Amino acid sequence: MSNVIVHPDAASAAAAVAASVAQVIRDARRQDRKAVLGLATGLTPLPFYRELVRLHREQGLSFADVITFNLDEYEGLAGSHPQSYRRYMDEHLFSQVDIPASATHVPDGTAADPEQACRDIEDAIRRAGGVDLQILGIGRTGHIGFNEPPSLRESRTRRVVLDETTRRDNSVFFGNIESVPRAALTMGIATILDARRIELLAFGRGKAEIVRRARQEKPGPDCPATWLQDHGACTFHLDPESASGSAI
Numbered sequence: 405m406s407n408v409i410v411h412p413d414a415a416s417a418a419a420a421v422a423a424s425v426a427q428v429i430r431d432a433r434r435q436d437r438k439a440v441l442g443l444a445t446g447l448t449p450l451p452f453y454r455e456l457v458r459l460h461r462e463q464g465l466s467f468a469d470v471i472t473f474n475l476d477e478y479e480g481l482a483g484s485h486p487q488s489y490r491r492y493m494d495e496h497l498f499s500q501v502d503i504p505a506s507a508t509h510v511p512d513g514t515a516a517d518p519e520q521a522c523r524d525i526e527d528a529i530r531r532a533g534g535v536d537l538q539i540l541g542i543g544r545t546g547h548i549g550f551n552e553p554p555s556l557r558e559s560r561t562r563r564v565v566l567d568e569t570t571r572r573d574n575s576v577f578f579g580n581i582e583s584v585p586r587a588a589l590t591m592g593i594a595t596i597l598d599a600r601r602i603e604l605l606a607f608g609r610g611k612a613e614i615v616r617r618a619r620q621e622k623p624g625p626d627c628p629a630t631w632l633q634d635h636g637a638c639t640f641h642l643d644p645e646s647a648s649g650s651a652i
């Protein structure tokens with residue numbers, strides 16, 4: 405069973421997870437190796453990225469020896485597209501810290517051979533030595549990354565069709581649902597569970613029911629976040645609203 409911490413608010417949760425990242429970076433430096441971070445996008449991690457940028461500017465936290473792998477990208481969106489997750493990462497983190505562009509990996513939504521692109525991501529993660537710390541959000545469908553239901557425990561990085569609930573939720577970024585892509589490339593459940601540590605962020609009443617399901621339902625493909633119960637070092641960072649489902 406994953407751990408859960410209920411923070412006073414989203415900013416405190418973001419600060420706690422950013423502090424974990426800083427620790428992972430410092431530990432790796434002490435071991436004379438690069439830190440490998442798995443990163444998420446969406447509305448939820450925005451205060452977390454703001455905090456990482458603040459730690460960089462005010463406390464000298466360096467990303468020079470960090471390698472990052474993002475969970476997912478919309479199919480068909482080039483990195484230059486305003487709603488692409490590559491663009492999101494460039495804007496909210498990569499352009500604001502000292503990470504080399506070559507150390508950042510976001511799936512290529514326009515890859516001519518998506519299957520090969522997915523295999524390349526798995527290989528690159530392996531070559532980097534695996535993910536030290538994976539940051540996650542959770543979608544109201546129970547997705548982590550874009551692993552919509554049903555997603556198997558053994559799934560690896562692949563092309564997925566997006567759930568209509570997800571397309572509707574994410575239409576806030578696009579202005580209308582028609583513009584939201586119908587498919588994406590995502591790390592698989594097994595890829596995510598390979599991370600040595602996982603920190604999941606979920607805020608607001610709209611996430612309370614799916615957080616409850618993720619923690620209480622028997623692990624299975626119909627609520628992919630339930631697979632996190634199989635991970636020995638996974639923490640849910642909640643605010644009082646997202647924790648308001650029963651028996652947290």
Ligand code: PGA
Pocket residue numbers: 445446447448449540541542543544547548549
């Ligand atoms: P959100 O997305 O942070 O925009 O709610 C979370 C997710 O879909 O994983």
